[in-house]
Amino acid sequence: MITLLDYGAGNVRSVINAIEHLGETVSLVTNAADIEQAERLVFPGVGNFGMLMHSLRENGLREPLIRYLHSGKPFFGICVALQALFESSEEVPEEPGLGILPGRVQRFTCDLAVPHIGWNGIKAQQGSPLFKGLHGYEKFYFIHSFHVVPATTEAILTTTDYGYEFVSAIQKGAMVATQFHPEKSGRAGLKLLENFLAGTRETVHLTACPSTTVLAKRIIACLDVRANDQGDLVVTKGDQYEVREQGAVRNLGKPVELAGEYYQQGADEIAFLNITAYRDLPLKDMPMFEVLQQTSQHVFAPLTIGGGIRDFTDPDGRLYSALEMASQYFRAGADKISIGSDAVLIVEDVLRTGHPTGFSSIEQISRVYGSQAVVISIDPRRVYVNSPDAVAHQVISTRYPGPNGERFCWYECTIRGGREGRPVDAVTLAQVCEQLGAGEILLNCIDRDGTNAGFDLELINAVCSAVTIPVIASSGAGKVEHFGEVFTQTGAEAALAAGIFHRREVPIGAVKKYLQGKVEIRPVDDVDPITTP
Missing domain, CATH: 3.40.50.880 (Class I glutamine amidotransferase (GATase) domain)
Known part of the structure; x- marks a missing residue:
């Protein structure tokens, strides 16, 4: 015992x-x-x-x-x-x-x-x-x-x-x-x-220790989870956030089974995004809690959960805090909480008033669980402008001109799964969220999502240079070379992909094999071979 x-x-x-x-x-x-x-x-x-x-x-x-x-x-x-x-x-x-x-x-x-x-x-x-x-x-x-x-x-x-x-x-x-x-x-x-x-008592000396240890670049498998039209939880994937194909939700597998497969393949982390979490009673969304509980029984690697983590009031008038929601997810097996749309609204309020409230979901969760438990998921899209002074946002110079030859752009943050743009840019959002207590940035890009054209390196570098917390690059990976690009040409600590893993176009093992010798990675054989769900 x-x-x-x-x-x-x-x-x-x-x-x-x-x-x-x-x-x-x-x-x-x-x-x-x-x-x-x-x-x-x-x-x-x-x-x-x-x-x-x-x-x-x-x-x-x-x-x-x-x-x-x-x-x-x-x-x-x-x-x-x-x-x-x-x-x-x-x-x-x-x-x-x-x-x-x-x-x-x-x-x-x-x-x-x-x-x-x-x-x-x-x-x-x-x-x-x-x-x-x-x-x-x-x-x-x-x-x-x-x-x-x-x-x-x-x-x-x-x-x-x-x-x-x-x-x-x-x-x-x-x-x-x-x-x-x-x-x-x-x-x-x-x-x-x-x-x-x-209770082993034999003293063993660890051999072949490195003279210097190096933090590995992480490969993260992301599973967008939602109910299909039959009510079953499935892993899906959108093209620029559209998850339906010929009228039906794309079904790319069962969440627990896929998470187990990716763990066996050598994924360094698994991220679940509950994209049906905008319902009225997210704490009663028991299937997602069950997904976490079952996954944590077989996957001995970090698990992140995101989607709908915010303050909400039920039909009876009871207020539930984002901290309560996060606590339930932690108890079910999550290691980190990802906050998306709510973070944008929080930052807008801070920018409007000039100071934080101390009670936002970011502040509450990081105060109790530490900054490392709070990931901010940013969903921006490019907006082209003619000059850096054209808008009151953080603007970058781009190598990819806009439709009218514009040489500058800013990244408009969105909420509600990319359906609604907000007047705050991605760089500012990341900076303010770090000040509020967030410990990591998950940086998506609507323009690159589902395109297989590679990560938006300009966006990633802009955010990496503006914050001192780790940044996860996301959206656009289509081949192993894209992971090499993002790790050698930006300051990203991790890279996340979904569709290419789900469709088995690019296995995680192939990514790590390509990266071996180019950047520091965790060997694939570090997983436990007997924990297949």
Whole structure:
């Protein structure tokens, strides 16, 4: 029996699924006695350091957890649970940590995009039973803006490079904790968890570790999910956002099955976009919750969900917040939330009033779950102009003249699935959303959607140069060379595609084979070969 400390924030479903996949049974902590009686304790921390520590204190779990950690019994902490072991954090200076290890937590201070999101390597600083069956070249999934700075080196298990070298895992006796998410790290992560659960004692030295680790460029498979005319949830794909063909919704497969296939092919992330989420009661859209729950049982890689995440009022007059909606998706297995149309309206309000409200969906979700949990999905289209001063928007010079020979353009943001244009440009939207607390930009392009003509590199470079958070390039991929272009000619950290994967025109494995040796990628064989849905 594995005891899991769930303090109520983030995606613990995937940790439970990973442990159960490995043959163990999970018991959740409901009170202090559960911690005291635990024999092996797993603590998945997600989101904000202050929220985590506040929750432990308010629920009477702080002191029992400290006693457990001093007992010498096996403990595995994940992400913010690693940070909680130290004395303090820059994220919330007034909230003390558990103080089990001397040191502090600080925000990344490098010229790279923050949060640090994606698959990176580890460098072993000591031997460990956790390394049995692992190799030094394998990568693990990270998603964080802060990292630990131990006051001593004795507990450092691994380090990782991102702008500079930081501590990515610690080990002291039977207490281990990782900044990366093993439950989201494919085969390597499951093997590491398996070694902990098995209580392996043989010290293994990780061989073939790189002298420097490099964050991999991510290949993301996106699944647009909606009900067809028969009421079944299907994966579909539009051409410039039109999903019907000869009057019927394009049916390209079942969401859970396709997600499993893409995971097996080596997808670094899976994104679900619920394009029927504009109904009156999105929290009652149980099929999408079921899709996430079923997918997280077999796909041990990051899952993003988007569509309809906003404040809404039901017919009885009850107000539901976007935070409530996001919380339900996190509990169902999502790791990140994508906000689209609502973000445009939020930014318009900020630009009109000159200040944020503090209560927007972006601010609420990032405050509780951390900026890394909030992705902003931007759906812009080109608008050509004759000069940079023609409009009150951020205008770029383009190599592709407009219909009347215009040499400049701006990118008009849209809402409602691209059906309605709004008076805000994509660059401004990205900048304001970053200020509000968003941690990543998913940058679509209506003009390129479904064209197979390649990504809009000019748009991507304009947004990448305007923000300090990661950017995912989307729309237009038609061949493997397009992925090489976007990674070598822009600052995008990830590239997303849908139709070419669904129609099996370009397999994910072919993309990674083409990119091998050109950019840093995660090897395809890092997935777990036995987790086929």
